[in-house]
Amino acid sequence: MDAAYLEARCRLVDAALDRFLPKAKTRPATIHEAMRYSLFAGGKRLRPVLCLASTEACGGSVEAALPPAAAVECIHTYSLIHDDLPCMDDDDLRRGRPTCHVKYGEGIAVLAGDALLTLAFEILAQTAPSRRHGVAGYVSELAVASGSRHLIGGQVLDLEGEGSDILLSPAQLRYIHESKTAALLTTSIRLGAMTANATPAKLAALSTYGRSLGLAFQIIDDILDVTSTPEKLGKSVGKDEATAKSTYPALYGLEKSRKEAAKLTKQAHDALKPFAKKAERLHEIADYLLDRDY
Amino acid sequence: MDAAYLEARCRLVDAALDRFLPKAKTRPATIHEAMRYSLFAGGKRLRPVLCLASTEACGGSVEAALPPAAAVECIHTYSLIHDDLPCMDDDDLRRGRPTCHVKYGEGIAVLAGDALLTLAFEILAQTAPSRRHGVAGYVSELAVASGSRHLIGGQVLDLEGEGSDILLSPAQLRYIHESKTAALLTTSIRLGAMTANATPAKLAALSTYGRSLGLAFQIIDDILDVTSTPEKLGKSVGKDEATAKSTYPALYGLEKSRKEAAKLTKQAHDALKPFAKKAERLHEIADYLLDRDY
Numbered sequence: 001m002d003a004a005y006l007e008a009r010c011r012l013v014d015a016a017l018d019r020f021l022p023k024a025k026t027r028p029a030t031i032h033e034a035m036r037y038s039l040f041a042g043g044k045r046l047r048p049v050l051c052l053a054s055t056e057a058c059g060g061s062v063e064a065a066l067p068p069a070a071a072v073e074c075i076h077t078y079s080l081i082h083d084d085l086p087c088m089d090d091d092d093l094r095r096g097r098p099t100c101h102v103k104y105g106e107g108i109a110v111l112a113g114d115a116l117l118t119l120a121f122e123i124l125a126q127t128a129p130s131r132r133h134g135v136a137g138y139v140s141e142l143a144v145a146s147g148s149r150h151l152i153g154g155q156v157l158d159l160e161g162e163g164s165d166i167l168l169s170p171a172q173l174r175y176i177h178e179s180k181t182a183a184l185l186t187t188s189i190r191l192g193a194m195t196a197n198a199t200p201a202k203l204a205a206l207s208t209y210g211r212s213l214g215l216a217f218q219i220i221d222d223i224l225d226v227t228s229t230p231e232k233l234g235k236s237v238g239k240d241e242a243t244a245k246s247t248y249p250a251l252y253g254l255e256k257s258r259k260e261a262a263k264l265t266k267q268a269h270d271a272l273k274p275f276a277k278k279a280e281r282l283h284e285i286a287d288y289l290l291d292r293d294y
Numbered sequence: 295m296d297a298a299y300l301e302a303r304c305r306l307v308d309a310a311l312d313r314f315l316p317k318a319k320t321r322p323a324t325i326h327e328a329m330r331y332s333l334f335a336g337g338k339r340l341r342p343v344l345c346l347a348s349t350e351a352c353g354g355s356v357e358a359a360l361p362p363a364a365a366v367e368c369i370h371t372y373s374l375i376h377d378d379l380p381c382m383d384d385d386d387l388r389r390g391r392p393t394c395h396v397k398y399g400e401g402i403a404v405l406a407g408d409a410l411l412t413l414a415f416e417i418l419a420q421t422a423p424s425r426r427h428g429v430a431g432y433v434s435e436l437a438v439a440s441g442s443r444h445l446i447g448g449q450v451l452d453l454e455g456e457g458s459d460i461l462l463s464p465a466q467l468r469y470i471h472e473s474k475t476a477a478l479l480t481t482s483i484r485l486g487a488m489t490a491n492a493t494p495a496k497l498a499a500l501s502t503y504g505r506s507l508g509l510a511f512q513i514i515d516d517i518l519d520v521t522s523t524p525e526k527l528g529k530s531v532g533k534d535e536a537t538a539k540s541t542y543p544a545l546y547g548l549e550k551s552r553k554e555a556a557k558l559t560k561q562a563h564d565a566l567k568p569f570a571k572k573a574e575r576l577h578e579i580a581d582y583l584l585d586r587d588y
Contacts, residue, residue, distance in 0.1 A: 022442060028450040031442045082408060087400035106381035107453045110404060114376060115442035117408065121415045122437035125430045135430040136419045143416035148316060148325045148409035156322040159401045 001288035005281070006049065013048040014040070016066040017073060020123045034104045034112035035119075039077050041095045042234070046217075046289075047072040047185060051192035053281040054206055057272070060196020064128055068138060068191035071124040075146050075184060078116035081109055083155060096234035117146070130197035138191060145187035154179030161246055168246035174215070181221075182214025201274070208271035209282065216264035217289050219257050222247035224294070226254065232294045265290045295582035299575070300343065307342040308334070310360040311367060314417045328398045328406035329413075333371050335389045336528070340583075341366040341479060345486035347575040348500055351566075354490020358422055362432060362485035365418040369440050369478060372410035375403055377449060390528035411440075424491035432485060439481035448473030455540055462540035468509070475515075476508025495568070502565035503576065510558035511583050513551055516541035518588070520548065526588045559584045
């Protein structure tokens with residue numbers, strides 16, 4: 001993967017987020033500081049980068065896809081803030097810094113998450129419609145992927161599984177991964193394509209790419225929790241094992257998990273055939289995610 | 295106020311909410327049960343009723359305004375669930391029943407709130423556009439009113455004021471009331487009008503009505519916290535005084551607060567002049583809210 005490309009895209013996304021977010025001093029300042037603290041914490045911007053690369057694969061304008069790119073990052077950040085709360089995963093460290101509730105208190109962290117979730121839809125409503133897709137379609141796409149049957153639903157199952165001694169079945173684990181990770185990744189990709197007026201066939205191909213990529217991404221995440229260090233990851237490691245959490249490595253072992261991630265990455269590549277050369281960046285991102293060590 | 299009218303409207307709204315919400319057994323069941331537990335808890339449905347009455351005042355169809363009516367109730371309910379959390383107002387009782395986190399635990403309560411907030415936008419995206427107003431306008435209207443500068447911003451100020459011995463200034467208190475209560479009430483009214491293709495002049499008049507009504511409503515709420523009983527209100531009373539919270543009665547005394555509420559209600563009536571007879575229900579609702587004892 002071309003590091004300069006990734007860096008340029010991150011800068012573009014960060015500038016858009018800075019424009020869309022209320023200034024840190026906007027009244028009441030505490031909430032806007034907290035929102036910015038968690039949003040500008042050195043995240044990889046994977047979801048917005050995928051959104052923009054998908055727009056390009058469909059021949060669209062990167063500029064037009066900045067609102068959905070910013071919106072999906074707001075959703076991702078809100079979900080991290082709420083997942084880190086003491087009543088959920090109870091994490092003190094995120095991206096190498098104190099989590100939002102450690103820094104601002106639990107009440108403000110709940111509200112900062114709520115505000116980022118709400119802002120995501122305010123930003124998304126500013127996206128220009130394409131010929132085939134309108135704002136109603138964009139909003140519905142994001143709300144379903146972020147809602148109680150997908151992103152939030154996955155967190156519910158995660159929460160209910162915690163502290164339980166019983167390992168989940170492979171089907172249950174896959175369902176959690178699909179809900180918690182693959183759904184929002186897929187929607188990021190689909191939203192980018194929708195602003196570029198993608199046909200139903202292209203959207204379907206990109207959905208397959210997103211689902212495979214999302215599952216591979218989550219398996220790698222689970223593997224890194226076993227094999228990496230807090231310094232590299234910027235968050236605590238070994239936590240899954242300590243809490244007896246069901247993960248791919250716990251269910252299948254490291255070697256088989258790595259193979260599964262590679263197989264899913266191959267499926268992601270295959271799904272991009274209809275796009276030929278235009279999907280170059282999407283191919284690169286898939287390889288980059290498989291090979292990452294943080 | 296015609297009790298049969300209110301009751302019929304509540305039934306209509308409840309039926310719409312029941313259709314829009316995932317069934318209680320939808321996987322993962324816990325979250326859908328928790329969402330329904332808080333949403334169907336005998337709320338007054340004031341925001342949806344205002345939304346529908348506003349549609350009528352603009353000559354629109356009540357049927358077409360059901361999605362925004364349901365959406366604002368989802369927002370209202372989510373904000374109650376999160377406000378009741380131990381890290382916020384820490385309330386155990388709401389509408390005469392245990393609050394969501396008492397019943398389902400804090401983690402699920404946070405997620406049920408998140409899910410209702412997200413669902414509000416999923417529902418709103420299903421509203422048919424009118425000639426002057428589209429889904430982008432609806433979503434933007436709701437997101438701004440519910441966001442960090444209004445609904446959530448008011449809760450931030452409330453949270454920051456709690457435990458502080460210093461009473462807020464009248465301007466600060468008015469700002470909190472405008473943010474926490476008047477903004478979402480006004481948006482409920484505006485959304486109903488927008489689906490009925492309201493002109494900018496009519497929207498402006500309804501905004502004045504909503505702001506005045508919203509402030510009066512919050513003053514009455516503060517008065518009832520002093521003068522009513524938990525049995526009548528279905529929630530704890532005397533809490534504002536116990537926590538030295540800044541309220542209208544604390545700042546102005548009961549008598550002056552009652553006069554202010556009556557003055558604001560008069561302003562609400564005056565704003566409805568352009569609608570003549572069509573605004574009959576909106577007039578009735580304003581009087582009903584002023585005179586309520588629960």
